[in-house]
Amino acid sequence: MEVDETTVRRIARLARIEVTDEEAASLKGELSGILQWVEQLEEVNTDNVEPMTRVVPIALKQRDDVVTDGEKVEDVIANAPMSEDNFYVVPTVIE
């Protein structure tokens, strides 16, 4: 699959990564190259094959639905680039 610059920009927007014009142009080629290369999978007959969901056949573990951790506001906020009164600070979301 060949992707164009519009697609690169749309994907970058979905991924929340700002791209410059220069980056978009070079990513167009690189992404197309990778997507074309992986298309060799089309040669494989996968009719009636289940997609893999886990490599080791174990049942998903369950535990009692109780609180086991918490009351760690300081730890949670410790690495925030900007915080105030135990809240993360972000640009205004709602006017």
Next chain:
Amino acid sequence: MTELTKLTLAKARAGLANGNFTSTELTNAFLTAIEAGNGDLNAYVTVTGDAALARAKESDDRIAKGDDVRPLEGLPLGIKDLFSTEGVHTQACSHVLDGFKPRYESTVTANLRDAGAIMLGKLNMDEFAMGSSNETSYYGPVVNPWQRTNDNGDLSNDKLVPGGSSGGSSASVAADLCLAATASDTGGSIRQPAALTGTVGLKPTYGRCSRYGMVAFASSLDQAGPITKTVEDAGLMLAQMASHDLKDSTSVDVPVPDYTKVLGQGIKGLRIGVPKEYRIDGMADETEKLWQQGIDWLKDAGATIHEISLPHTKYALPAYYIVAPAEASSNLARYDGVRYGLRVPGEDLIETYEKSRAAGFGREVKKRVLVGTFVLSAGFYDAYYTKAQKVRTLIKQDFDKAWENVDLVLTPTTPSPAFAQGEKSGDPIAMYLEDIFTVTVNMAGLPGISVPGGLSAEGTPLGLQLIAKPFDEETLLRGGEVIEKAAGRFTPAARWWQS
């Protein structure tokens, strides 16, 4: 004190137990070696000398009193920057985690700490473990301690890559800047760097080691393991790194054996599979020769050799380059510039995300996040992601079938030896092909080990890979030991980084 740094983990452990030297002396020897050599090699991104010496003193006290001496008491290790270490630099060598110091410890490093091991510092790696040459690190490339030999027999000054993503781990072990190192393997990131540096790299079965506190790349493939100087050391490390952990729902509840007990048992009567699909075009002659040598060594040790077929081998790498970026795009969505790490302010919240992520992620990471976002996007999900997961089922079935007739599979670890910095960075597919022999193992969740097998015509190391059934790391170690005994150990000819 350089002699101390040359010891294997097992020998250092015995030396401490016998009182030949103290953990403080051992730790100081490594800190001195790092101080002298890290400028050239760039293997460590941070060194925790004071904390290491404090822990060494505690170990010396325990050893002196003779009570409560733990399995890795007083032994200095390097830790890949991908493992969360409380209060210490943990960025998976990405700028997006700028300044991040976790408030908790990964299970693997907590296990090692509780076993008495000492952390010397955090090791360089490809950013978010995406790379096969350690050239994508925000902290710059790691240099392989090995050098090529020119036609006239002199050592070349060309800087070789140490493999990746665990390039700091492989280089530091090869250069004696730690006794052993933690590493992680998503598509080959333990075994390929081990092969390129003459070290042993063990990727355990998926679920053997807890992923809790490891910076996530592709969660269905990521697995922690050791890079060490010997097969025995790999067993010593894995016995402590592995555990069942309720904090990781994919961690498997099977007992952790004493992996060193099986050493010396040999492989008499074991059945070794040699997959015909691994004889690829473009494999170096010397790799082919080494592979044959490995077959002969195992045969001489009493194993039987069987040609096997793993028909979907050639599709493992393209399937991986759908599954891994897809999972990465999801895992890396957490880096938003709000809760931790780098923040580049924008006009609004979305622009803050976009600018922070644009400034924080390197080129390779951006590319993979975009590929992942694309293959998971509406209209493409089934054609790419579901298709790749189906192919993955077929790859696993290939192995399931092989295990009916063989106990281990022998392959080369990489198609060719260490290459120079910059040599493959212009061609992403050429770089991805570094993992062609290792990636199937991740796709099927199997354990694999790379053991040094010999030297290339350029005088640089080549590795042989053994693959085993799920949770059969013991047989893997037995086979690895046979190769090690036959091939011998390999260390760089000149210790140029020490001067």
